[in-house]
Amino acid sequence: MEWVIGFVKQLYAAAITFPLLSFVVLWLGFYAIYLNKRKAMLLTIDVTCLLLFGAVAEKLISVFSFSFAYYFLLIVSLLLFGWxxxxxxxxxxxxxxxxxxxxxxxxxxxxxxxxxLVLGAIQWFL
Structure with a gap:
């Protein structure tokens, strides 16, 4: 069971490290399943948004030492949901x-x- 958890962690780490590559892979997978470009694109955007949430939080932590980045993004999301x-x-x-x-x-x-993209550029220059 531990190898399954380890595999999922490694897969998630790779997906948030390269979110645009994950976008392409997910789009190809959803298109192969549904054979509908619009539905595949919308599902890919929805899933990749969740991956980008983790990627942006991790980049905020690494660039600005912003220790509560996940909570900050969650609070902003909840405020926008309410709005x-x-x-x-x-x-x-x-x-x-x-x-x-x-x-x-x-x-x-x-x-x-x-x-x-902005945080990646800042991280690259630092």
Whole structure:
């Protein structure tokens, strides 16, 4: 059982070290399963966003010695979830959590990808 946990840890470490490579591999896998480019792209963005969450947190820790990076990103995500929920409630009168989560994952993908690239450049120059 320990080798399974070790393998998962190594796989996760490799995935957050190279998130764009993970994006391509995941897209190819989802496209092979669903044979639908749009669905494969959306699922890949959702999964890669979770990988980017870990990658950005680790780069914040290594570049700025920001020890509570995971908690900071989690708090910002929860605040944005509440803000999007408030906007949706004011517009429609009800909250659709599934739609809010999908919007946050897709918007978070682009924001976290930008943060990952900027932090990677800073880390490379230091």
């Amino acid at each position: 999007f929920g408030n906007l949706q409630y004011r517009k429609r009168g009800k909250v659709n959590s599934k739609k809010i989560i999908s919007v946050m994952l897709r918007l978070g993908f682009f924001v976290l990808l930008g943060c990952d």
